[in-house]
Amino acid sequence: MLPISGWIEEKKLSQAELPIGVFDSGVGGLTVVRAIRALMPGEDLLYLGDTARVPYGTRSPATVDRYAQRVAGHLTRRGIKALVVACNTATTYALDGLIEAGRRRGIPVVGVITPGVQAAISVCREHVGVIGTEGTIAGGEYARQLAQLAPNLKVSSVPCPLFVALAEEGWTDGEVSRLVAERYLAPLKDGPDTLILGCTHYPLLTDAIAAALPGVALVDSANSTARTLSETLRAAGLLSNSSVGETHFLVTDNRQRFIEVGTRFFGEPPHPTELVDLDDLDQAAWSAKVNE
Secondary structure, X not given: OOOHHHHHHHHOOOHHHOOEEEEEOOOOOHHHHHHHHHHOXXXXXXXXXXXXXXXXXXXXXXXXXXXXXXXXXXXHHHOOOEEEEOOHHHHHHHHHHHHHHHHHHOOOEEEOHHHHHHHHHHHOOOEEEEEEOHHHHHHOHHHHHXXXXXXXXXXXXXXXXXXXXXXXXXXXXXXXXHHHHHHHHHHHOOOOOEEEEOOOOXXXXXXXXXXXXXXXXXXXXXXXXXXXXXXXXXXXXXXXOOOOOOEEEXXXXXXXXXXXHHHHHHXXXXXXXXXXOOOHHHHHHHHOOOOO
């Protein structure tokens, strides 16, 4: 089997035929890849999980931005037609810079927050809750966008950092997940009618979350992000004409654990998976000036 770099180079692709680049700090973004694959089965996808630096949720904004630029640069050097930031923390702290650099290269960039916010607004009656990692909640991007787009809605935000570990360990049902969900979500009891799952890990805990907040509509941004991406590619004339696409995976550390844990998120083993390293050339590739 060709290495992933050879897979892209050998095809000598036009821009529309290039893969869609998707990244996250680890395995959570595979829920977004799964949604994209379901909606656009003809697209080639190239996913990068920055597992050497996971989690992004506890890092400083400057560090998250630096990591995101390196990942984006690595994917760009391999050849992509669009970039999906399948990480809520990276979307919070790095999206604006990624969009601007992508614009200079003709590469559309889509994050996961705005699609989730728009989906929540479409179903929310009065009060929307947001749960996510500490970094995502502290960044406040969900609350800012909700206030801007739907100022009449009440917004409550709660960090739920242990949900990430529960999802990755496979403890998504049973007493442990139920008790953790009840403890975290107690402040939202009898509050929101809609809840945004502001982390790509959280859909795996849907049953525990729904049990802690019965009757609350749960919004998973993965499907909304896939729809936004499809609309963006269509508007840019970048949709693939293929009927069957390929999905390839890159990780920066612990390839075997990525495959084992990623199977829970992707629904099948994420193959082929290639171990890669990120360096200064990757960051330079994304942040360097280009001719307009």
